């Protein structure tokens with residue numbers, strides 16, 4: 481499954497919708513990204529996000545704070561971004577430095593501007609089938625699945641991993657699509673047996689190559705959310721949570737790493753920013769990133 485080209489299609493739709501908003505309403509959606517500290521991987525994502533946000537015709541602001549920034553300074557910045565009408569989406573790059581309480585920081589973001597969908601209000605709305613800001617990575621995975629399989633009703637879905645940013649919202653989205661959902665994790669017994677039942681297998685465990693080829697039901701659709709940087713023959717490489725070479729022999733379809741879920745994450749961030757802008761202005765929302773909920 482080619483996340484790179486599908487994300488380009490989604491970004492194209494977002495850019496066209498942004499162009500109409502600017503032409504007809506004189507408003508460009510705005511995304512503010514806050515990066516605390518100098519984590520190199522985060523620098524890459526923040527730079528990529530900025531480039532793609534501007535390419536889509538949106539306004540993009542980056543706020544870089546030193547790692548030792550006191551939490552109340554970050555909260556004060558978030559307060560200013562909440563109050564800024566030109567800012568429709570706010571993303572505070574995770575992980576935050578150890579001295580900060582990530583939950584408190586995320587919950588300080590105006591839920592209407594929470595384009596990550598991590599705020600408890602959006603988590604609660606998603607969990608109760610209400611309209612919510614949906615986390616970008618699970619949303620990207622769902623759009624890939626619907627593009628590949630169409631109607632997901634009745635399919636057995638296994639989500640391996642239960643993080644707040646991927647596994648749990650992914651399970652909610654699959655449930656909303658009427659899948660029969662299993663959430664497996666590090667304490668699951670006979671993990672391979674659960675995986676072998678899955679028509680849809682979502683790997684979001686953060687361990688390179690953990691999901692073996694012989695854990696996959698022949699013909700299953702595999703979504704690899706992993707972004708593991710490994711050293712191989714002295715070269716740094718990005719690999720997923722699935723043993724791709726083994727899985728590709730068995731799976732009906734599989735997302736590669738890189739080039740699968742990652743680009744979809746950024747495209748869905750842009751879609752969420754556009755949605756947040758339309759909702760804030762009371763305008764009709766784009767439906768190309770619609771989910772069942």
Ligand SMILES: Nc1nc(=O)c2c([nH]1)NC[C@@H]1CN(c3ccc(C(=O)N[C@@H](CCC(=O)O)C(=O)O)cc3)C=[N+]21
Pocket residue numbers: 522524525528571572573574575596616707718737738739740741742743745746
């Ligand atoms: N508040 C917050 N929201 C996030 O959404 C968030 C975050 N913090 N912290 C870090 C993770 C990670 N993340 C990625 C986004 C794009 C790629 C991506 O585009 N990856 C490319 C490869 C890029 C490369 O070469 O490194 C791919 O998989 O094809 C990867 C990872 C968003 N994150």
